[in-house]
């Protein structure tokens with residue numbers, strides 16, 4: 240019989256009951272199918288408008304089907320970290336990666352807080368190493384980290400001693416415990432550490448105001464006359480943990496700014512992640528790697544232990560390649576006014592796909608197995624467990640060179656990792672010299688980095704692509720949603736930033752679908768499960784859905800102006816199909832929101848932002864990819880601006896006001912609004928028919944739809960009358976008016 244400790248479970252997978260959810264989903268699918276059937280039957284009596292409606296509705300039905308399939312079998316996970324040490328008295332090392340790219344859009348104090356929260360997690364400090372990649376090559380960032388590392392010597396022991404939950408100081412010090420009944424020793428230490436933290440922030444703030452943040456001597460000298468996009472590699476070991484396992488220990492901290500040369504592709508975040516993998520491979524080579532964006536701090540110090548329950552507790556290694564934590568946000572404006580807090584996605588889609596092959600990789604808050612990142616297949620992982628043969632057995636020197644690049648030291652470390660060997664000689668200073676070449680910008684030429692090994696290149700959504708490549712090999716993944724949430728990050732809280740982020744995703748996701756990495760070919764080898772493929776298609780089509788969304792949005796306005804109709808007339812019984820579909824859809828989505836504890840307003844915000852984002856950001860994303868495919872443009876990763884708080888006055892009486900800028904991304908939304916206002920005005924003022932009465936007459940349905948569109952685009956309507964960042968710039972209004980006039984003119988040459 241197996242010893243008792245082998246029987247102790249580390250985690251459990253539990254199926255979530257969702258009968259009502261399924262019933263509603265299927266009802267909707269049935270209604271949509273009936274609508275399509277009705278349209279087909281009636282198509283010959285109607286013209287172009289019905290055909291267009293039919294095509295759009297076919298798309299929506301297909302999309303709904305993909306969505307239902309993704310959410311059909313939700314599962315949840317329960318972990319038992321209390322059993323962890325009994326089963327694994329020696330916990331495995333974890334390398335933690337933080338990426339930052341721009342000290343202006345991503346203030347160093349934010350990166351510092353993320354790093355401090357990582358250094359302080361509840362895990363043996365000598366098993367952890369934190370690597371920061373700085374694509375901004377900023378002296379200020381480096382200086383801030385050096386200062387932070389001094390503060391960490393106080394902060395980490397303090398957090399551990401008092402079992403602090405929130406280990407990012409800027410959040411922790413928002414609460415003042417001194418008036419509470421906490422013990423006096425704690426209160427005193429709290430005051431002392433708070434003063435130290437304030438001192439640290441002040442120093443960083445002051446350094447940020449100067450043209451050179453600090454003296455360019457000593458360890459800072461390498462930053463002398465450095466150019467951000469043209470500089471050699473800089474690697475600095477800020478703090479090295481000398482392997483003692485005392486409680487007040489602080490993990491290693493390493494700063495990396497990889498080499499950059501003009502005209503050399505650097506592959507944005509994916510490139511940075513690959514450099515992090517290689518440098519850490521040489522220095523600490525932990526079998527697990529956690530990566531977070533610079534704005535994402537640890538909110539639950541148990542996160543590493545909790546995650547290890549999945550990674551170590553699975554029956555066989557091939558079960559789990561990575562564990563993704565849902566992206567949750569702090570200080571997100573109330574009721575999700577920009578529809579970008581993704582609660583519903585993480586509450587329903589994540590558990591849904593976890594019931595298939597596992598959640599997608601979301602780019603931050605994810606623990607990867609190093610060997611999976613190095614390209615290992617699950618079968619090899621299994622074999623290696625049994626008879627110690629693995630990928631490395633088949634790689635001779637020449638092949639190693641082709642796969643991992645010309646650093647012998649790195650190839651050796653990679654084989655170490657692939658074999659799953661423990662006790663990697665862990666001495667940072669000794670490996671420093673070997674680390675420079677692997678961070679060079681020419682290192683990857685002729686290797687498998689970015690294609691078969693590491694983070695995969697070729698998409699603005701390197702996360703989804705890298706995760707997809709892992710799933711394609713047959714690996715599974717899981718997610719964990721502990722309370723409190725493991726990580727918290729920033730989400731944009733201004734119209735322009737939201738649009739630009741959504742556009743990047745639409746680009747990145749659609750790019751994958753039309754690339755050679757497209758999942759469509761991947762189920763052929765049987766490793767990517769079919770319903771996982773359906774999920775990925777649903778995700779990658781976000782950008783494309785802008786076209787049917789746009790057409791369908793235009794239909795009611797067109798019909799009113801052209802005196803035509805795209806819905807059955809009120810007196811026809813068939814009108815019940817779209818009416819009931821509309822009602823059930825809204826009730827079913829509302830139910831999802833209420834069940835997750837969100838408000839009706841949050842639901843409505845997401846509904847309307849869904850329409851706004853689809854017809855603007857996704858549209859631009861889609862067009863960008865089309866232009867790229869035609870060889871007319873290239874895509875650039877625009878780093879999202881991180882607001883640390885909502886203090887820029889967007890909130891008045893608790894509701895956020897939408898903000899705009901000169902970007903053309905606001906033209907489609909404004910045009911849609913103007914077109915509908917024109918149509919409704921013409922209708923209610925009795926100015927119709929604007930065309931000769933050749934149409935079949937507009938019905939009540941079209942008018943109600945048009946009103947609904949105006950309701951969805953209400954932020955734009957308000958924007959028409961506001962000034963400054965809350966108002967739509969007059970140049971945008973001018974462009975949109977011109978487009979709206981063209982539209983009205985085209986309606987008059989009725990095709991109805």
Ligand SMILES: O=c1ccn([C@@H]2O[C@H](COP(=O)(O)OP(=O)(O)O[C@H]3O[C@H](CO)[C@@H](O)[C@H](O)[C@H]3O)[C@@H](O)[C@H]2O)c(=O)[nH]1
Pocket residue numbers: 337338339340341345372374506507508511531532533534601602603699700701702740743744747876877878879880
């Ligand atoms: O050249 C670059 C560009 C970006 N980054 C880093 O990448 C991270 C994500 O960038 P951000 O602008 O914050 O993107 P978001 O839209 O917030 O990020 C989401 O979407 C990205 C893919 O589009 C994923 O990489 C992210 O993990 C995910 O949080 C940040 O830490 C950046 O510092 C780099 O290191 N180098």
Ligand SMILES: [Mn+2]
Pocket residue numbers: 532534728729879
């Ligand atoms: Mn981000």
